[in-house]
Amino acid sequence: xxxxxxxxxxxxxxxxxxxxxxxxxxxxxxxxxxxxxxxxxxxxxxxxxxxxxxxxxxxxxxxxxxxxxxxxxxxxxxxxxxxxxxxxxxxxxxxxxxxxxxxxxxxxxxxxx
Amino acid sequence: xxxxxxxxxxxxxxxxxxxxxxxxxxxxxxxxxxxxxxxxxxxxxxxxxxxxxxxxxxxxxxxxxxxxxxxxxxxxxxxxxxxxxxxxxxxxxxxxxxxxxxxxxxxxxxxx
Numbered sequence: 001x002x003x004x005x006x007x008x009x010x011x012x013x014x015x016x017x018x019x020x021x022x023x024x025x026x027x028x029x030x031x032x033x034x035x036x037x038x039x040x041x042x043x044x045x046x047x048x049x050x051x052x053x054x055x056x057x058x059x060x061x062x063x064x065x066x067x068x069x070x071x072x073x074x075x076x077x078x079x080x081x082x083x084x085x086x087x088x089x090x091x092x093x094x095x096x097x098x099x100x101x102x103x104x105x106x107x108x109x110x111x112x113x
Numbered sequence: 114x115x116x117x118x119x120x121x122x123x124x125x126x127x128x129x130x131x132x133x134x135x136x137x138x139x140x141x142x143x144x145x146x147x148x149x150x151x152x153x154x155x156x157x158x159x160x161x162x163x164x165x166x167x168x169x170x171x172x173x174x175x176x177x178x179x180x181x182x183x184x185x186x187x188x189x190x191x192x193x194x195x196x197x198x199x200x201x202x203x204x205x206x207x208x209x210x211x212x213x214x215x216x217x218x219x220x221x222x223x224x225x
Contacts, residue, residue, distance in 0.1 A: 006156075034212075043217040044157075044203070090156055101147045101205075102213065104156035 002027035006091050006105035013112055019064075019078040021108050023091030026072065031093040033074040034102065035066055038088040050074060086112045115140040117206050119216035126194050127224045134189040134219050136204030145207035146187040148178055151218075152200045160202075163187065174198070199223040 003026045013019060025031050035047040046059045048066035056066050063082060067075045074091055088109055092102040116139040126132055138144055145164050149157040161172025168180040178189045187204060201220050207213035 044215045046212065049212060088154075092157075101149075101159045101162050102157075103159065104149075106156045107154070109154070 002103065004091060004093055004103060004105040006108050008108060010109045013081050015083055015112055016080050019081050021076040021089055023074040023105055024072055025093045030071060033068060034092040035076050036090040036092065038090065081112045083112050086110055115206050115208060115214050117204050117214050117216040119204055119219050121219045123220045123222060125222040125224060128196050129193050132191045132194045134202050136187045136216060137185050138187060138206040139185065140206055146180060147205040147213065148189050149203040149205065150200050151203065157203060194223055196223050196225065
């Protein structure tokens with residue numbers, strides 16, 4: 001069966017510090033991968049998606065970036081965090097056709113102070 | 114462009130009562146429709162999905178949803194709510210591509 005992992009689960013970082021969140025998927029090949037952010041009391045905001053290694057599409061201009069160094073690994077990064085980067089970050093995967101719905105990881109709670 | 118509207122930000126029900134969460138979509142063709150549930154501090158879990166065929170779809174945890182093309186709706190229902198159903202519920206619409214559009218979510222509060 002397929003599983004998706006995210007770490008760390010929680011993170012408290014000062015403004016201006018770098019960020020690296022990691023997501024890995026097991027039990028499937030060539031998945032579509034996604035990074036979402038949820039601000040408190042708000043819906044899902046799609047940040048990045050990837051259809052293959054090295055293929056990243058950005059949905060929202062910001063100081064975040066994403067990379068996919070391996071088929072089942074998706075990394076969210078920032079060189080300098082802003083207060084507004086605080087939120088709940090969710091990684092998800094889907095099959096290539098996207099017909100089966102998306103499967104989400106447990107999330108990372110990021111607080112920028 | 115496709116869009117999803119969940120008109121209720123919060124819904125409060127008593128335990129044991131029936132539940133209906135509303136979802137309206139805007140899309141030109143037959144959409145792929147999904148309902149997800151998110152418990153506090155957790156990721157989203159897929160409850161059910163509709164692609165074609167029978168318009169009444171059964172999902173996990175006793176939930177069902179009905180696709181009504183004439184009303185552009187895909188409402189989620191449960192005949193008897195349990196306290197553990199308290200969570201955030203998201204409706205989503207896709208087009209067979211890989212980027213579905215999510216609604217803003219409905220927060221379900223269950224009173225004992």
